Amino acid sequence: MNFFEIEHVRTVLAGQYLSRSRKVPAGGEAQAHGISIDSRTIVPGNIFVAIAGEQFDGHAFVRDAAAAGASAIVVEREVGEPGSLGVPVVRVASTRKALLRLAGAYRRTLHQTKVVAVCGSNGKSTVVRLLDAVLASKLRGTASKKSHNNDVGVPLTILAAKASDQYLVCEVGTNHPGEIATLSAIVEPDVAVITSIGREHLEFFGDVAGVAREEAAVLRSIRAGGLAVVTADSPELRPLLKVAPGVMTFGQAADADVRLTAFTHTTDAQGNIVANFVVADRLEMVLALPGRHNACNALATLLVARRLGMADGAIAAALAEARGPEMRWQFERHAIAGGFVRIINDAYNANPDSLAAAVATMRDLATGGASGKTGVIGAGRRVLILADMLELGEGSAAAHVQAGCEIATAGCFDMLIAVGELAGQAGAAAQQSKHAATAALEVIMLPRADDAAMGEAAGMLRPGDVVLLKGSRGMRLERISKVLRRGAAQGEVDVKLSGGAKRP
Numbered sequence: 001m002n003f004f005e006i007e008h009v010r011t012v013l014a015g016q017y018l019s020r021s022r023k024v025p026a027g028g029e030a031q032a033h034g035i036s037i038d039s040r041t042i043v044p045g046n047i048f049v050a051i052a053g054e055q056f057d058g059h060a061f062v063r064d065a066a067a068a069g070a071s072a073i074v075v076e077r078e079v080g081e082p083g084s085l086g087v088p089v090v091r092v093a094s095t096r097k098a099l100l101r102l103a104g105a106y107r108r109t110l111h112q113t114k115v116v117a118v119c120g121s122n123g124k125s126t127v128v129r130l131l132d133a134v135l136a137s138k139l140r141g142t143a144s145k146k147s148h149n150n151d152v153g154v155p156l157t158i159l160a161a162k163a164s165d166q167y168l169v170c171e172v173g174t175n176h177p178g179e180i181a182t183l184s185a186i187v188e189p190d191v192a193v194i195t196s197i198g199r200e201h202l203e204f205f206g207d208v209a210g211v212a213r214e215e216a217a218v219l220r221s222i223r224a225g226g227l228a229v230v231t232a233d234s235p236e237l238r239p240l241l242k243v244a245p246g247v248m249t250f251g252q253a254a255d256a257d258v259r260l261t262a263f264t265h266t267t268d269a270q271g272n273i274v275a276n277f278v279v280a281d282r283l284e285m286v287l288a289l290p291g292r293h294n295a296c297n298a299l300a301t302l303l304v305a306r307r308l309g310m311a312d313g314a315i316a317a318a319l320a321e322a323r324g325p326e327m328r329w330q331f332e333r334h335a336i337a338g339g340f341v342r343i344i345n346d347a348y349n350a351n352p353d354s355l356a357a358a359v360a361t362m363r364d365l366a367t368g369g370a371s372g373k374t375g376v377i378g379a380g381r382r383v384l385i386l387a388d389m390l391e392l393g394e395g396s397a398a399a400h401v402q403a404g405c406e407i408a409t410a411g412c413f414d415m416l417i418a419v420g421e422l423a424g425q426a427g428a429a430a431q432q433s434k435h436a437a438t439a440a441l442e443v444i445m446l447p448r449a450d451d452a453a454m455g456e457a458a459g460m461l462r463p464g465d466v467v468l469l470k471g472s473r474g475m476r477l478e479r480i481s482k483v484l485r486r487g488a489a490q491g492e493v494d495v496k497l498s499g500g501a502k503r504p
Contacts (some may be wrong), residue, residue, distance in 0.1 A: 044069030339463020387471025404429030
C-alpha cells in the first residue's frame, strides 16, 4: 500500500470528499508521494495541505497547487468549485491537526528508522545539524530543515522521511505549556535529547522549573527500550528523569556520564577559529563552532551517534567537518572603509542563558580565558550589538539589567550598542557597572529597532572590529549584516557615529 494514496490519507484523517474528480495530465499521473504546504515548491505527486498561517492562507492557492501537479488537496473550508480543480479534494475540521495526525500515522510505518527528538532551551538546531552531519557520514536519513520545530514543521519533517531511512532527527520546540507533549507524542522517539534548561519564554512558563517540566514532557513519549540523552548541567531536570526508560547525561558536571574535561580555542590551517576539547580525559575532538556550550552540544551528538552504532573515531572525524546552522555563531567578513569588519552572527535568537554563553565564549576568544592575554580573535576593537530578549515575562527588566552587568564585568568588549528599549536597560546597567570591567566600555543606546537604527549601528563600526550580534528572533538583528553587504557593494558605509545615537 502507498501511504500517500488519497483514499488512505482520507481514511487516516476521517475526512470527507468535496470532489473525487481526477484529470490525468498529458504526460501521465505522478505517483502520490509526500506532503506540501507551499504551492510554489510542490513536486508532482505531493498532496497539498492548505494551512491557514499568520501571513498566508493555503486555501487561496489550491488552484496553483493543482496546476503544479498536486495529487490531491486537503482543506478545512470550501474552496469555490472543488470539482474544477481536477484532483481529489478532502475536507477536514482542521488542516493543522490533520497534518499532525497524518505524521503520527506515518511515523508508525517507519519500522527500520531510529527516530531522534531534540528538545531544550538552547542548542536544539545546532545539535540537529551536528547529528545530521555525523549520522550522514555512515547512515541514510532525514533531519529537520532550519528550525522547523512547531506543529507544522515537526510533522513535515516526519512526512519527508523515507521508509529506507536509518535515522530521522526531529527538532521539537515550544513556547507554550503542552506543546512538547503534543509534538513528542507524534514523534515517538527512540532517543530523546534535552540540550539545556534555561530562561526561555518565561512569559508563558513562569520560571526555570516550569521550563524543565515542559521540556521533560518528551521523556514520556520515548519508545520502550529507548534512551534519554540529557544535560547534566541543569539540576532542575534531575527529579523529572524517572519516567525515561534509560538515561545518559552529558556536560561539565562532575557526575556526567560523558564529561567535558578540557577545552580551548585555536585556529586551523586556514585561520578559522575552532574548539578543541577532550571527553572523559581520553577522547580528543575538534569542532568548527566556538564555545564550551557548543562542545557540550557535541557531547550530546556523541551519545546519540553511539546509540545508533557509530564508533568514536568516526564520530570525531565527522564532527570535525560539521558546520552549525545559519545565524548561530556564523562568521562573516564585510568590506568597510578600506578594511574589513568581522561579524559573529549569533542573532537567530536570544535569552539570558544563551547571551551569557555568548559573552563567555567571546571572553575566551578575546583573552584565551585569562585576563591580560590576547586570544584567537586578536587585538581589534570588540563590539557587542545587543537587541531585546523577548518573552521573558515579569522578569524581563531584571534579566536585562543582570545581562548588562555581566557584559560589563566580562571585560571583553570595548563597545556595547544596545538596540531596543529592553536592550537599553542592559546598556544602562552596563554603564553603571562598567568600572568593574578590566577595560573601558563605551555604551551607546538606540531605543528603536527599525531599519534606520540598524543603519546607525552599522555606521558606528570601523575596520578591524570584531562584532557579536545577539538578540531575539523578532528583533531581526541580522539586518546589520545586510546593511554592511549593501554598503560594501555601493561604497556607502560611513564609519562615524550617527547623530541619532544616545551616549550615556
